[in-house]
Amino acid sequence: MIGYLWAALILLSFLIAALRGDMAALTPAIFTAAGRGVTVALGLIGTMTFWLGIMKLLESSGAIKLLNRALRLPARLLFPGIPAEGPAMNAILMNLSANILGLGNAATPFGIKAMEEMQKLNPHGSTASNEMCTFLALNTSSITLIPTTVMALRASAGSANPADILGSTVVATLCSTVVALIADRLLRGKVVD
Amino acid sequence: MLFRLASFVAVWVVPFLIAVAIIGSLLQRVNLFDRFIEGAREGFTLSVRLIPYLVAMLVAVTLFQESGAMELLSRGLAPLLERLQMPVEVLPLAVMRPLSGGASLAIGAEIMERLGADSLIGRIASTMIGSTETTLYVLTVYFGAAGVYRTRHALPTGLLADLGGFVAAVLVCRLMFL
Numbered sequence: 001m002i003g004y005l006w007a008a009l010i011l012l013s014f015l016i017a018a019l020r021g022d023m024a025a026l027t028p029a030i031f032t033a034a035g036r037g038v039t040v041a042l043g044l045i046g047t048m049t050f051w052l053g054i055m056k057l058l059e060s061s062g063a064i065k066l067l068n069r070a071l072r073l074p075a076r077l078l079f080p081g082i083p084a085e086g087p088a089m090n091a092i093l094m095n096l097s098a099n100i101l102g103l104g105n106a107a108t109p110f111g112i113k114a115m116e117e118m119q120k121l122n123p124h125g126s127t128a129s130n131e132m133c134t135f136l137a138l139n140t141s142s143i144t145l146i147p148t149t150v151m152a153l154r155a156s157a158g159s160a161n162p163a164d165i166l167g168s169t170v171v172a173t174l175c176s177t178v179v180a181l182i183a184d185r186l187l188r189g190k191v192v193d
Numbered sequence: 194m195l196f197r198l199a200s201f202v203a204v205w206v207v208p209f210l211i212a213v214a215i216i217g218s219l220l221q222r223v224n225l226f227d228r229f230i231e232g233a234r235e236g237f238t239l240s241v242r243l244i245p246y247l248v249a250m251l252v253a254v255t256l257f258q259e260s261g262a263m264e265l266l267s268r269g270l271a272p273l274l275e276r277l278q279m280p281v282e283v284l285p286l287a288v289m290r291p292l293s294g295g296a297s298l299a300i301g302a303e304i305m306e307r308l309g310a311d312s313l314i315g316r317i318a319s320t321m322i323g324s325t326e327t328t329l330y331v332l333t334v335y336f337g338a339a340g341v342y343r344t345r346h347a348l349p350t351g352l353l354a355d356l357g358g359f360v361a362a363v364l365v366c367r368l369m370f371l
Contacts, residue, residue: 041247112243
């Protein structure tokens, strides 16, 4: 699926630029973007390194075990194939908690770790497992109580009360998450690639 | 009030988490620093492993913007989104949001500068950004980390969730702020 999207984005771009007679900008754009891909990945190294260290400490402190027990029921419902107290579930719960608290820069390292651990449990190799797809559905739909980035954006745009969208955001994010979970269930098995 | 509470949480949550991790580990008498390093060591390899995936996706998305295809797509989708009661001003945001985090934030900022952060449209735009994620980026990075390239229904699911979030944002803001 993602391969077709990738191909479509690139080929459509070429076609449309050609029709508009505007091919000149494309070649430099390709290599600037390629460089930016490396910058983004390198920019992750610091936060990633730090948060994975802290996550190890949260594991050994027993704090994750508490979180794990508190969320056992929803966790089992959402991710039936993931062992309740293993490293994959720990990382999943840390990622979801960080998302809810609006900790974007911690959610990504935990999420990446969660995917790596889920891949160890995945018998299908390069094909995503059901649990991975559910986890992605939760993450792409965003689940947050504190939209930190937007509040900062609103403050800098001169809002009198940057947080007055907290309520509407929570409702909208719940809707998007419900849509994501329903779509995840309904489309499972329907889309093959 | 709400803003102060939210800002308070935003400022305190990271130090709090770190303190819990350290104090908890001290109480368990584990070898604190060794454990930290053991976890942290993976940060580099996991990040570097993302490079090919990020390069591939950023090149495609950038081409899509630079070629003008993006603009055509927003124009094509406009009637559909308008039927869902979405104001014309936030249409470009709805189209950009799943593809590029940076560009959609820039569009959001521009809408708020032009129409006011506390206008209905400004609040709709804020709610749209706050309630959704950059689907393509999340997909690329997370599946990239796992080395998975057959992503099954994850992409349509993510896009449907974005659409659900946008429609909900418009409806909720109309109810709350009008």
